[in-house]
Amino acid sequence: MLQFITHPSDKYSIAEEVQMALEGGCKWIQLRLKDASDEEFRQTALEIIPLCQESEAFLVFDDRVELAMEMSVHGVHLGKNDMNPLLARETMGAEAIIGCTANTAADIKAFKGWDVDYVGLGPFRYTTTKEKLSPVIGLDGYAAIVNEVRAEDILLPIVAIGGITIDDIDAIMQTGVNGIAMSGAIINSPDPVAYTRQTLEKIHEAAEKYRKR
Numbered sequence: 773m774l775q776f777i778t779h780p781s782d783k784y785s786i787a788e789e790v791q792m793a794l795e796g797g798c799k800w801i802q803l804r805l806k807d808a809s810d811e812e813f814r815q816t817a818l819e820i821i822p823l824c825q826e827s828e829a830f831l832v833f834d835d836r837v838e839l840a841m842e843m844s845v846h847g848v849h850l851g852k853n854d855m856n857p858l859l860a861r862e863t864m865g866a867e868a869i870i871g872c873t874a875n876t877a878a879d880i881k882a883f884k885g886w887d888v889d890y891v892g893l894g895p896f897r898y899t900t901t902k903e904k905l906s907p908v909i910g911l912d913g914y915a916a917i918v919n920e921v922r923a924e925d926i927l928l929p930i931v932a933i934g935g936i937t938i939d940d941i942d943a944i945m946q947t948g949v950n951g952i953a954m955s956g957a958i959i960n961s962p963d964p965v966a967y968t969r970q971t972l973e974k975i976h977e978a979a980e981k982y983r984k985r
Contacts, residue, residue, distance in 0.1 A: 773951030774972055777802045781959050787819040789959055794827040796968025802849050804834035817843055832869055861887045875906040877920040884926050895934025911943055918948035938971050945978035
């Protein structure tokens, strides 16, 4: 499971970023434009919605619940200062994908019994693609958090995020997370399409390897 998160780039437009990730086989896009107005966000979304539809990929918006409903995308990812996930679920309905940000085991435990579809747990390491970064977690942190929440029978899918590159995937997946989110590593690679494809292969290989244990 790979989620590509958009980020402003000097080399590509947001639509170009999404197109390359989709060409590489990614089926899950998060449109993230923190500093954009709703109208700027809407215009960018209008460019990428057809791309995602053509590739049969899921599209979630970072926050912007009202826009997500207006534009009939699959769901939202909610940060800690965004709309409460319970209110988002009530607003968007049972079919919407609702993901939430988590930085600790306690954050994930707080979602127990809530109708949340996944958590983005991070940051794995320092990253320049997000302001006000929480303390980095690292491999040992991921392993400890996954073990702690699974011991309490919380089976919520956990997606690792934050400065991850293709070389980190095997070790991160070994901690028991369910997926990976990437942004800068894909955008800044010499060939984003090939990098996305190789990343997906690594994720699938690692998932198979550690599922058999």
